[in-house]
Amino acid sequence: EAGVAQSPRYKIIEKRQSVAFWCNPISGHATLYWYQQILGQGPKLLIQFQNNGVVDDSQLPKDRFSAERLKGVDSTLKIQPAKLEDSAVYLCASSLEYSGVGNTIYFGEGSWLTVV
Amino acid sequence: QKEVEQNSGPLSVPEGAIASLNCTYSDRVSQSFFWYRQYSGKSPELIMSIYSNGDKEDGRFTAQLNKASQYVSLLIRDSQPSDSATYLCAVSLKPYNNNDMRFGAGTRLTVKP
Numbered sequence: 001e002a003g004v005a006q007s008p009r010y011k012i013i014e015k016r017q018s019v020a021f022w023c024n025p026i027s028g029h030a031t032l033y034w035y036q037q038i039l040g041q042g043p044k045l046l047i048q049f050q051n052n053g054v055v056d057d058s059q060l061p062k063d064r065f066s067a068e069r070l071k072g073v074d075s076t077l078k079i080q081p082a083k084l085e086d087s088a089v090y091l092c093a094s095s096l097e098y099s100g101v102g103n104t105i106y107f108g109e110g111s112w113l114t115v116v
Numbered sequence: 117q118k119e120v121e122q123n124s125g126p127l128s129v130p131e132g133a134i135a136s137l138n139c140t141y142s143d144r145v146s147q148s149f150f151w152y153r154q155y156s157g158k159s160p161e162l163i164m165s166i167y168s169n170g171d172k173e174d175g176r177f178t179a180q181l182n183k184a185s186q187y188v189s190l191l192i193r194d195s196q197p198s199d200s201a202t203y204l205c206a207v208s209l210k211p212y213n214n215n216d217m218r219f220g221a222g223t224r225l226t227v228k229p
Binding site for chain 1 (some may be wrong): 120124158159160161162181204206213214215216219220221222
């Protein structure tokens with residue numbers, strides 16, 4: 001079974017530029033997540049989709065971050081304009097269900113962003 | 117106060133020893149608890165989930181939960197060098213639910229041959 005695919009794996013941009021990350025979840029997974037993991041910290045949930053609807057975006061900095069999930073499958077996370085503090089790994093994850101015992105979240109390898 | 121606190125380590129144990137990792141959380145109504153392992157440069161992977169007080173064993177791993185004291189721990193028996201990684205504790209307010217997990221910063225474990 002293919003895992004969660006993310007691209008690009010690495011990106012270096014200057015502050016105030018824009019960047020977009022793409023995620024393809026595991027086939028059949030209804031729930032998709034974007035996490036931000038800053039070096040030395042644990043992942044922080046930015047946004048969660050159930051199919052193509054947003055379930056939770058309470059921690060998404062909406063003045064500069066946006067995300068969409070096209071047709072309930074792939075998703076794109078955009079940052080515009082980027083700030084130095086956005087340097088982090090952006091982890092996409094997916095799960096089969098919304099909740100329940102045994103509903104495991106599978107993480108992708110991450111997209112590493114450096115803002116200079 | 118951080119929502120989920122872990123000792124950042126590094127925690128160093130010899131091969132074959134028991135590694136003990138601890139985590140405390142601030143929200144008393146937390147319901148679901150998870151331990152993830154993250155190798156350097158890799159994504160987190162789920163090791164254990166625990167939902168009720170007591171111990172839960174899975175192979176060499178044992179998770180312990182004490183809701184009254186608001187702590188959860190992970191014991192790794194017969195530690196191997198391949199266990200060297202950062203261990204993330206995550207907590208959710210919802211029962212049997214991992215959607216709104218709050219992660220700690222992780223404890224880095226090194227198992228020396």
